[in-house]
Amino acid sequence: MKNENIPVAGAHVKQEGDAQQATPVSAYQKEIALIKVPFGLAGARNGAELGPDELVTAGLKREIASLGYRLTREVRVDCPVQPANVPARRLTAKYLNEVQQVSEKVCQEVSSTLEEGAFPLVLGGDHSVAIGTLAGLTAHYQKLGVIWFDAHADLNTEDHSLTGNMHGMSLAAGLGHSTFNLSQIRGAGSFVDPSKLVYIGLRDLDLYEKKQIRAMGIRAFTMHDIDRLGMKHVIEQAIVIAGSGTDGIHVSFDMDCLDPREAPGVGTPVPGGLSYREAHFAMECLASSNHVVSMELVEVNPLLDQNRHTARLGVGLIASVLGKTIL
Numbered sequence: 426m427k428n429e430n431i432p433v434a435g436a437h438v439k440q441e442g443d444a445q446q447a448t449p450v451s452a453y454q455k456e457i458a459l460i461k462v463p464f465g466l467a468g469a470r471n472g473a474e475l476g477p478d479e480l481v482t483a484g485l486k487r488e489i490a491s492l493g494y495r496l497t498r499e500v501r502v503d504c505p506v507q508p509a510n511v512p513a514r515r516l517t518a519k520y521l522n523e524v525q526q527v528s529e530k531v532c533q534e535v536s537s538t539l540e541e542g543a544f545p546l547v548l549g550g551d552h553s554v555a556i557g558t559l560a561g562l563t564a565h566y567q568k569l570g571v572i573w574f575d576a577h578a579d580l581n582t583e584d585h586s587l588t589g590n591m592h593g594m595s596l597a598a599g600l601g602h603s604t605f606n607l608s609q610i611r612g613a614g615s616f617v618d619p620s621k622l623v624y625i626g627l628r629d630l631d632l633y634e635k636k637q638i639r640a641m642g643i644r645a646f647t648m649h650d651i652d653r654l655g656m657k658h659v660i661e662q663a664i665v666i667a668g669s670g671t672d673g674i675h676v677s678f679d680m681d682c683l684d685p686r687e688a689p690g691v692g693t694p695v696p697g698g699l700s701y702r703e704a705h706f707a708m709e710c711l712a713s714s715n716h717v718v719s720m721e722l723v724e725v726n727p728l729l730d731q732n733r734h735t736a737r738l739g740v741g742l743i744a745s746v747l748g749k750t751i752l
């Protein structure tokens with residue numbers, strides 16, 4: 426049930442020779458659904474549940490409108506919050522039931538958005554919200570490419586996680602490695618194809634995750650690779666890997682891929698991350714590739730932020746994916 430009118434972001438990016446005025450585009454390219462997921466129980470610290478509202482306060486809707494997109498739906502997924510003084514039920518996968526509930530709701534919203542022909546923009550929340558996003562996307566797209574911007578690989582399973590935090594397990598669920606995986610989510614499609622998955626920004630991996638990346642042959646551009654090759658080469662390669670022979674690219678953007686000096690408001694900061702321009706440049710290249718079919722931006726933690734810096738940066742990066750250019 427592939428949508429013929431695949432809504433791609435940035436389709437209106439001005440090409441050389443275009444008139445100065447914004448180029449009119451057909452409506453389907455310019456429809457967007459905002460799916461807010463205020464869920465933070467699967468993260469390492471409190472506060473990621475405040476991310477969606479913070480991004481809106483930082484001007485997200487204004488930015489979307491000024492790029493000429495019509496907001497076709499705006500939903501706030503009803504998410505469980507931690508009851509006071511009740512300990513997590515399991516240590517191997519904390520708040521598993523809650524993650525499952527939220528994943529099903531996110532899956533439904535993403536599916537409906539795609540059926541309507543709009544572009545899903547999912548706002549986390551911690552990175553466990555990606556499980557629901559991937560579930561909804563795979564239901565719609567047979568061959569999904571994924572570019573995962575993150576300091577972390579989020580490949581842990583219940584048996585291998587050292588923390589029990591499920592935001593570190595979302596891709597294991599997407600690939601079908603963990604016991605809790607996409608097949609347990611009502612409405613989900615098939616697992617993500619590891620050969621169509623690309624990491625960008627990795628620099629903090631658990632031993633099991635390193636082994637998995639090697640064993641599966643997953644393409645991973647670590648910070649070392651970005652230093653060595655430059656973001657231009659990295660993002661171009663990533664677009665080829667995730668974009669060729671697929672129905673489109675999903676951009677899963679964990680704000681902790683950025684250097685903590687740029688994005689202090691994240692729950693699991695790791696030094697030595699992407700610069701402001703590296704991140705924007707990658708988003709701009711994704712926009713002009715015309716391959717991006719959905720995006721999620723996660724792990725904005727307003728409680729740890731300074732002057733809304735991280736949320737504002739997040740809004741800017743979303744704008745770049747949606748086609749905002751400097752000139």
Ligand SMILES: NC(=[NH2+])NCCC[C@H](N)C(=O)O
Pocket residue numbers: 551552553577579581586587588589590592593594629630631679681693724
């Ligand atoms: N989405 C994230 N920020 N994930 C961080 C995961 C950190 C660590 N690898 C863990 O499994 O707990």
Ligand SMILES: [Mn+2]
Pocket residue numbers: 552575577579592679
């Ligand atoms: Mn992550």
Ligand SMILES: [Mn+2]
Pocket residue numbers: 575576577679681682693
């Ligand atoms: Mn991360």
